[in-house]
Amino acid sequence: MMMVYRMAAAPGTLYLWVGLFNVPQPAMPVASTSSAPVNVSIHSPLRAIRDGIADNDQHPLNHRVVFKLTGLANDQDAEITIRSGTDLQTLRCRSLPAQVPWAMDGSFNILLCSCYSQPDDGTGLLSKIVSAPHLRPDLTLMMGDQIYGDLPLFEDLPTDTPGLARKLGRKYLNNWRPMQQGESGSGLSSVLSKAPSLCVADDHEYWNNYPYRQYQLPKTYTAKGRAQWRAVAQALYQDYQLIDPALPIDPEMDKVVFHNTALQVDPARPTLDVVHRLDIDPLKLLVVDLRSDRDPGYWQKDFPVSAPHAQPFDSLVSPKVMAEMRRWADDLLLAKQNRQPAFGLFSSGQAFLIPPAEEKDREKVDAEMANYRQFNEQIMPIFEQLAAADIPVVYITGDVHWGRLAQARQSGSSHTTLHEVISSPSFVIHVAATDSFKLIGNSVRRLFGQSDPWPRHPSVPQPPGKVGRLTLPQFDPEHGSGLRQRGDQIAMLSFRRAGAGIDFDVTYHAVTDNRKLPPQQYSQTFSLRVL
Known part of the structure; x- marks a missing residue:
């Protein structure tokens, strides 16, 4: 089986991730095009x-290669053919636009997706919703939790590294596997095929x-278990979701996962430094992984930690990524100094306008970015500086299940000066113990005509009254400018040029087959202007 999905790049360029599944020793795929002046080369x-x-015979069965396309136009499709053995796929590709269109010419559309539990999407409902022809994104942002590597709870994970790799690898395979002709199944392939991602x-x-160690995850109890899980999860994240060969691909991991050689834990391991920059004039988009490189060194320590170089809740990213954020x-x-319109888009895996977890909960449950020293001392000041200069920023994320x-x-x-757009989850996880009580309670309410259409989903909280050291945000989440969406969902963020600025709106699409619920919820139109 072969799967291809487009990975976004600067206008004029595109990457094609090609996965070959259940094929030992596959033929090297060949990508070709007759669309001049498009050039195809091997990137990874x-x-x-x-x-x-x-x-x-211990031949790996699943493989990937990444091709790079250059010379693409943003107003005309190029036909690309990819062949490997008897597998053949033809797809049409175009570049991201160089600039946001004027309202009369359309819009620049970003599809938002996060938090997908494939085992719970038994009928492929997400694929059905996202495949609707009226959904036409130019770009898709996958904002984290593309798999749930830690579910089900209390899973008996293998102690050997190859066994752990197979267990986590099958979760990726289930989410990424290609759909056959006419097949309607669960997974993310329909989302990934919708637009460059x-x-x-x-x-x-x-x-x-x-x-951090979690009580419901026995493998995280020891430094060895955390280091092993981390190494395998990071390798699969690189193989499925990232494109850049400059990332520190560890050649020894092949020997570890396929031949059970000893896993070497390197305390001086380089950081992943995952950051993507795209400029669609006048938008400047920065997508940053604020999870993978948290507290380097801390994950390999047993609790309690006393080493000064491994303090908890200290850093989110490396100095290299901080430099990209400052740039x-x-x-x-x-741009403002030069009287040129420019507006910031920023995306990562956790919410911005959310209070920190309490001290007693930050290791046990979910720590927020605001629990980290670096967020408060280095990252927040960047957003405060932009706000002080009256430069609007749209922050885009998922994570929170609302x-x-x-x-x-x-x-x-x-x-x-700051808009936050949250879309989560695309399909919520099932937690057996707590969800059973919620469903029973909802059955009782149904007898009195008060059933909840989303009994397993949390309610949407109001934003906090204050975020950051200097800002005193004022919110209107209930009237006029606010919007809340509960339940399984994806969202479309649409931008249009308007005068010297940008107008945008958000459409939430419910991932449901309940015809009693509205399929969409529309926001008002917001204006971004640099004063």
């Missing part, structure tokens, strides 16, 4: 996906509240 060579899945991880690519902000500030559109004003300002 054919290699085994590090999932430990092999045939009886960018992916970042959140905790469930690893385990809940990574990198993004500096570009926005420079959808919300909220705004914030910096203290003393008369207009909105």
Whole structure:
């Protein structure tokens, strides 16, 4: 089986991720096109996906290669043919637009998707919703929890690294596997085939509240277990969701997962440094993985920790990624200085307008970004600086299992400088113990005509009254500018040029077959202007 999905890049360029499944020693795929002046080259060579899945002769069965397309136009499709052995796929590709269109010419559309539990989507409902022809994104943001590597709870994970790789690898395989002609099944292939995508991880690519020990996950009790799980999860994240060969691909992991050689834990391991930058004039988009490189060194320590270089809740990203974030902000500030319109988009795996977890809960349940020193001392000041310069930013995320559109004003300002768009989950996880009680309670309420259409989903909270050191945000989540979406969902974020600025709106699409529920919820139109 072969699967192809497009990975987004700067206008004029595109990457094609090609997965070959259940094929030992596959023929090297060949990508070709007759669409001049498009050029096709190999960006990342054919290699085994590090999932430990092999045939009886220990030949890996699943492989991937990444092709790079250049010379693409944004107003005309190029036909690309990919062939490997008897497998053949033809797809039409076009570049991301160089700029946001004027309202009369359409819109620049971003599909938002996060938090997908494939085992719970038994009928392929997400695929049915996202395959609707009226959904026409230019770009898809996969904002974390593309798999739930830590479910089911209390799963008896293998102690050997190859066994762990096979267990986690099959979860990726189930989510990424290609759909056959006419097949309607669960997985993310329909989402990934909709438009060029960018992916970042959140905790469930690893385990809940990574990198911290979790009581419901016995493998996280020891430093050895955490290090092993982390190494395997990171390898699969790289193989399925990332494209850049400059990332530190560990050649020894092939030997570990396929031949059970000893896993070497390197305390000086390089950080992943996952950051994507796309400029669609006048939007400047930065997508940052704020999960994978948290508290380097801490994950390998047994509790309690006393080493000064491994303090808890200290850092989210490396200095290299912080430099990219500052460069993004500096570009926005420079554009304003030069009287050029420019607006910030920022996406990561956790919410921005949310209070920190309480001290007693931050290791046990879910720590927020605001629990980390680096967020408060280095990242928040970047957003405060942009707000002080009256440069609007739209922050895009998932994670929390509810959808919300909220705004914030910096203290003393008369207009909105920060918009947050949350879309989560695309299909919620099933937690047997707690969900059973919720469903029983809902059955009782149904007898009195008060049933809840989303009994397993949390209610949507109001944003906090204050975020950051200097800002005093003012929210109106209930009236006028706010919007809340409960239940399984995806969202479309649409941008249009308007005068010297940008107008945008959000459409939430319910992932449900309940005809009594509205299929969409529409926001008002918001205006981004640099004053």
